[in-house]
Amino acid sequence: MGEVWREVLSVQPEPERWIIIAAAVLALASVLLGPPWRIGRNVVTIAHEGGHALVALLSGRQLTGIRLHSDTSGVTVSKGRPTGVGMVLTVFAGYVAPSVIGLLGILMLMSDRITALLWLSIVVLAAMLLMIRNVYGVLSVVGTGAVVFGISWFTPAEVQAAFAYLFIWFLLFAGVRPVFELQAQRRRNPSPHSDADQLARLTGLPGALWVAVFLLVNVAVTALGVWLLLF
Template sequence: MLQEVLTRVGSSQPVPSVGAQLGLLAVALLLVVPRPLWRVSRMLVTIVHESGHAVAAVLTGRRLSGIRLHSDTSGLTVSRGRPRGPGMVATLLAGYPAAAVFGVATAAVLGTGRAVAFLWVVLALLALMLLQVRNFYGLLVLLVVGGTLGAATWLLPETYLSWLAHLIAWVMLLAAPRPVVELVATGRHPSSDAGQLARLTAVPERLWQLLFLLVTTAGTVVGAALMLPLAEWYAGWVG
């Protein structure tokens, strides 16, 4: 089994055509825009959001205490360390941009044809996150997401896995700005990442919200350009 996994991870898969990418983009829009399906997609964004907090906390020398995922699609990452200072600021900053950064990084990796390797890396990250979850609902969510992704990675043909990986990238890229838009639309939230950053830095909460919106929107644009190199496609078609 290990040899089979290593073989799959080391293989490369064809990148979907522009037509297939547009189809995957349409599916991703269906998963992100309608509110009933958005609750499912938002939970995936929350997983990445809380992972961003956790990674930033560890990299800045803070001690990770645990992660919680809630049924209303919110989450909470708790770390120990100085209550103020660069480490705490970086930890709070890392949440909202995480989905956009993940989407751009995924788009760059998938362009090399390493879709299966990407999916196995995601599975490994979910397993690490599973060790830090501190509530039953969060545990259940990660088991369902990880189990579904693991089964797909093991059972599906490589072409379908490439489509799945690209669909995940599209969902992250399209979904990244939406929680920020919702945050901006509803006004001030002292307990939000932006609200806490405002207390730590004296920079107004609204400016932190706008910064999150700028970063996530830019990530969507950059990621889409990586996923859909239309200029190259058009040049090849004309030639």
């Protein structure tokens, strides 16, 4: 265990610049193209619901369960005051979580803590697994964790680095597309249960304004992440 711990905390060399750029291009293509997006969207849902769950706990709410569905939707249920700042922050956190997690991951990559980043991802997924309340959710979280563990345990440092950059680039870029999907769904099939419409009820501000805020935050975070890694 001591050797494993030293490996996790060790500093890995930054990959060549072309690998970082290639990972960014591949991640962006995975967000823009339909087939890879349908698979990667499950990872985005995990980050989205994880954002709800974390902020619910930080705001003093009682987390009761998380469900992830095969259509890449999800639900996080918590108990507490039905109104107030804590509830607003909990609902708001979902759509900005993937991009924010991507930015935090970039800060770890910039300090060359690649293995630590992968293992931290495994720990977070394991903690989230305790709150999953349906079979597909368990399979989705366990499958994602297995991929990350396999890369971190069985591959050389160069492969770990390429995967870590691809993973973080994907989360950074993947925060933007769901916001457009949210607005399209609101137009096509209005629902009072979307995050934007829940925020509208909680704050009295229009749901479309909250969609715009989601988009602004994610675009700003993505731009900052690109600047930090490439410039």
